[in-house]
Amino acid sequence: MSLTQLRKLITTLIVLLFCNQYYAQNNEILIDLRKVDSLNNVYYGKHSKDAYSAHHKNLRESLKMQYDKGIAYAYKSLMWYHGANENSNLDSVLYYANLFESKVATFNVKDDSLLIKSIELPQYYLNKGQLLSNAFGLPEQGLESYFKVYPLIPEGNIKLSMAYNIAISEIYYHKFQYDKALEVLTPLLKDTTDIGSFTKKRLLKNISANYVQKEMPEKSHPLHKEILDLALKDNDIYEIWWTKNAMANDYFRLGDYQKAIDSALVVRKYCLDNNNWHQLLFNNTAYLSTFYHAAGDLNKAIAYREEAIKLSSGPESKKDSYDRLAEYYTEKKQYLNAVEIYQKKDALVDSLRFNEKKALSNYIDSKIKLLKERQKSQQILFDLELLEIKNKKQELYYLSISAILASIILLLGSMLLFRKYKKGEKVIEILKSNEKKLLEEQIVLRENELEASAIALSQRLETLTVIKNELDEIKKPQIPKLDEVKLKINNLIRSASDMSIITKRIESEYPTMAAKLLEKYPNLSDTQIRYCLLTKLNLSIKETATILNVTPDTVKVARSRLKKKLGIPTEISIKQFLDQLSLD
Numbered sequence: 002m003s004l005t006q007l008r009k010l011i012t013t014l015i016v017l018l019f020c021n022q023y024y025a026q027n028n029e030i031l032i033d034l035r036k037v038d039s040l041n042n043v044y045y046g047k048h049s050k051d052a053y054s055a056h057h058k059n060l061r062e063s064l065k066m067q068y069d070k071g072i073a074y075a076y077k078s079l080m081w082y083h084g085a086n087e088n089s090n091l092d093s094v095l096y097y098a099n100l101f102e103s104k105v106a107t108f109n110v111k112d113d114s115l116l117i118k119s120i121e122l123p124q125y126y127l128n129k130g131q132l133l134s135n136a137f138g139l140p141e142q143g144l145e146s147y148f149k150v151y152p153l154i155p156e157g158n159i160k161l162s163m164a165y166n167i168a169i170s171e172i173y174y175h176k177f178q179y180d181k182a183l184e185v186l187t188p189l190l191k192d193t194t195d196i197g198s199f200t201k202k203r204l205l206k207n208i209s210a211n212y213v214q215k216e217m218p219e220k221s222h223p224l225h226k227e228i229l230d231l232a233l234k235d236n237d238i239y240e241i242w243w244t245k246n247a248m249a250n251d252y253f254r255l256g257d258y259q260k261a262i263d264s265a266l267v268v269r270k271y272c273l274d275n276n277n278w279h280q281l282l283f284n285n286t287a288y289l290s291t292f293y294h295a296a297g298d299l300n301k302a303i304a305y306r307e308e309a310i311k312l313s314s315g316p317e318s319k320k321d322s323y324d325r326l327a328e329y330y331t332e333k334k335q336y337l338n339a340v341e342i343y344q345k346k347d348a349l350v351d352s353l354r355f356n357e358k359k360a361l362s363n364y365i366d367s368k369i370k371l372l373k374e375r376q377k378s379q380q381i382l383f384d385l386e387l388l389e390i391k392n393k394k395q396e397l398y399y400l401s402i403s404a405i406l407a408s409i410i411l412l413l414g415s416m417l418l419f420r421k422y423k424k425g426e427k428v429i430e431i432l433k434s435n436e437k438k439l440l441e442e443q444i445v446l447r448e449n450e451l452e453a454s455a456i457a458l459s460q461r462l463e464t465l466t467v468i469k470n471e472l473d474e475i476k477k478p479q480i481p482k483l484d485e486v487k488l489k490i491n492n493l494i495r496s497a498s499d500m501s502i503i504t505k506r507i508e509s510e511y512p513t514m515a516a517k518l519l520e521k522y523p524n525l526s527d528t529q530i531r532y533c534l535l536t537k538l539n540l541s542i543k544e545t546a547t548i549l550n551v552t553p554d555t556v557k558v559a560r561s562r563l564k565k566k567l568g569i570p571t572e573i574s575i576k577q578f579l580d581q582l583s584l585d
Contacts, residue, residue, distance in 0.1 A: 034066065034068055034071070036062075037059050037062055037063055037066075037068060037071040038070075038071070040055050040058070040059050041059060041071070041074045041075075041078070043055070044056065044078065045074070045078055046078075046081060047082075048081065048082045048085040048086040052078075052082060053079075053082055056075050056078045056079050056082060057075075057079075059071055059074065059075045059078075060072065060075035060076070060079070063075060069104070069108070069113075069116060070116055070119055070120060072104055073101055073104050073105060073120045074120060076097050076098075076100045076101035076104060077097075077101050077120070077125050077128075079093075079097045080093075080094055080097035080098045080101060080128070080129065080132075081128055081132070083097065084132035084136050084137075085132070085136065089132075089136050089137070091137050094129075094132055094133075094137075098129055101125065105117070105120070105122065122153055123150045123153040123154060123161055123165075124161075126146045126147065126149045126150045126153070127146075127147070127150055127164060127165065127168055129143075129146040130143040130144070130145075130146035130147040130150075130168055131143065131168065131171075133146060134171065134172060134175060135171070135175075140172045140175045140176060143172060144169075144172050147165065147168050147169055147172070150165050150168075151165060159192060159195050159196060160195070160196050160197070160200055163189055163196060163200055163204060164200065166185050166186065166189060167186070167189075167203060167204060167207055169185055170182040170183075170185040170186045170207055170211075171207065173185065174207070174210065174211060174214075177214075179211040179214050179215050180215075182207070182211045183208065183211050183212075186204065186207055186208045186211070187208065189204055190204070190208070198231055198234070198235050201231065202228055202231050202232065202237075202240060205224050205227055205228045205231075206228060208224055209221040209224040209225055209228070209247070212224070213247070213250065216254060218250075218251045218252075218254035218255045219255070221247075221251055221254075222248065222251040222255070225244050225247050225248045225251060226248070228240065228244045229241065229244040229245065229248070232244055242268055242271055242272070242278070242281060243281060245264065245267070245268050246265065246268045246281060246284055246285050246288065248264060249261050249262075249264035249265040249268065249285075249288060249292075250288055252264060253288070253291065253292050253295065258292055258295050258296045259296070261288075261292045262289065262292045262293065262296065265285055265288050265289050265292060266289070268281070268285050269282070269285050269286070269289065272285060279312065279314070280314065282312055283309055283312035283313055283314065283318070286305050286308050286309040286312055287305075287306070287309040287318070287321075287322060289301075289305045290302050290303075290304075290305035290306040290309055290322075290325065291325070293305060294325075294329060299329055299332060299333055302329050303326065303329045303330070303333070306322055306325055306326040306329060307326065309322045310322045310323065310326065320346055323342050323343070323345055323346035324346060326342050327339045327342040327343050327346065330342060466547070468490060514533075514534070514537065514579070514582070514583060515530055515534075517582055517583075517585070518530060518533060518582070521582075522566065522567060524566070525566070528559075529559070529563055529566070531549065532545070532556075532559055532560065532563055533563070533575070533579060535548065535549075536560070536575045536576055536579060537576065537579045537580075537583075539576060542556045542557060542560075560575060563575065
């Protein structure tokens with residue numbers, strides 16, 4: 002073999018090796034992208050702990066691979082998770098919604114049309130509107146999101162168009178405008194051939210719900226029968242029993258009290274036999290109370306209504322049950338019981354109105370914060386771009402002068418340009434410094450809010466403890482009502498001393514604090530972690546002792562042991578150590 006042939010052979014082998022490696026790398030990326038898409042498909046719309054972990058894993062992997070579709074999907078999924086789970090959080094919903102919308106704003110409508118289609122933008126705005134209006138009681142804000150859906154509905158897409166109209170009707174329903182809701186929904190019944198069973202059942206349920214509120218059983222009953230037929234065909238157990246319960250109410254409205262009671266008792270037996278139907282059991286129990294009252298059996302009406310109050314999970318439904326129970330007690334001439342129920346109802350109404358105002362205030366505050374942060378970021382970017390343009394113009398200007406003038410003028414021009422450039426760098430540093438200060442101020446503000454909340458909790462616990470001790474000093478005469486009050490205060494102190502609320506709030510602000518502590522010091526107990534979190538809030542020994550329901554000496558000893566366990570030098574406090582740890 003000649004030298005030339007040998008060189009050609011070696012070159013060919015190198016090229017083949019390079020191509021094989023390049024193909025392997027690209028193939029590995031494609032496999033990773035498929036894994037992300039697969040996890041998105043499995044967990045989208047779910048709000049379990051596994052789903053939460055999967056969404057964050059997808060976000061990390063997508064950011065690492067710069068996979069825009071995966072990033073957008075993760076933001077959208079996390080928005081739904083924080084709005085649909087038991088501990089829904091408006092701040093988190095708006096935070097991830099803002100990240101999603103900011104990410105979508107970077108897409109080019111022409112170049113990224115397939116990407117925009119794949120992330121299902123109309124469905125996102127529908128989900129956001131449902132969370133705001135249904136989960137957080139903000140129908141006007143939900144309506145703002147729904148209005149963004151309409152221009153995005155493709156022509157001829159009946160299913161998406163129907164979902165949009167149903168969402169709009171739900172806003173009218175929340176506003177007690179049942180006729181307007183029916184004006185939106187009723188025309189949709191003309192064209193249900195190309196929609197699935199799920200969408201059709203949802204349409205029929207919304208229409209029947211408005212007729213129920215208008216007390217028109219002759220309209221709602223045929224719709225419930227149609228829903229039941231569809232549910233039986235799909236073997237949709239959940240829908241079957243909900244519909245049977247609704248039909249019992251139809252019988253009651255139509256005047257057949259005995260049939261209503263018999264039908265409702267069948268549903269009740271199924272709920273009791275299947276222990277995971279809490280909401281259905283509440284509705285069924287409330288219906289039975291109403292049915293027995295109409296049939297003249299006040300004792301059963303009262304018994305079922307009291308049970309309904311215990312089963313109630315929402316303030317509005319509990320308020321209605323309080324009203325009805327007070328009426329039943331009044332009819333039975335048990336006026337003291339009626340007065341007590343009315344007092345509970347008034348307290349609930351006050352709490353409900355306060356929560357509504359708080360939810361709206363939180364929404365507005367969160368939106369203002371997001372807008373201000375976005376405004377500041379845009380201003381910083383604008384300043385940087387403007388500065389860059391100015392630098393480029395100056396550079397071109399001096400370069401053209403230097404080509405004409407002599408070497409001395411060129412040197413002077415270069416020096417001037419350099420000075421300008423340094424000046425621009427200083428401006429950039431100032432802008433970055435200002436941005437950092439703003440972020441630090443936000444962190445301090447949030448820490449102050451947490452500290453204030455913890456101190457307020459400590460003061461309330463201290464006050465409750467003082468009241469409890471004063472009550473304990475009352476030995477004689479023995480008063481049964483006083484013992485009940487003591488028990489309630491003890492329960493209130495124990496529930497108020499629960500660290501889970503403060504811990505979750507701190508973890509939302511410092512999501513890696515507990516993880517970092519456990520990673521560096523795996524032998525730390527849960528109690529020691531709590532001491533760390535409360536110390537991070539800068540609480541005093543007395544305030545910490547009050548919250549944890551221990552003595553100040555116990556807190557001193559615990560902090561001393563904790564300092565030794567963490568290996569903190571004498572001249573450094575635990576608070577300084579934790580502050581540094583959160584920055585690492």
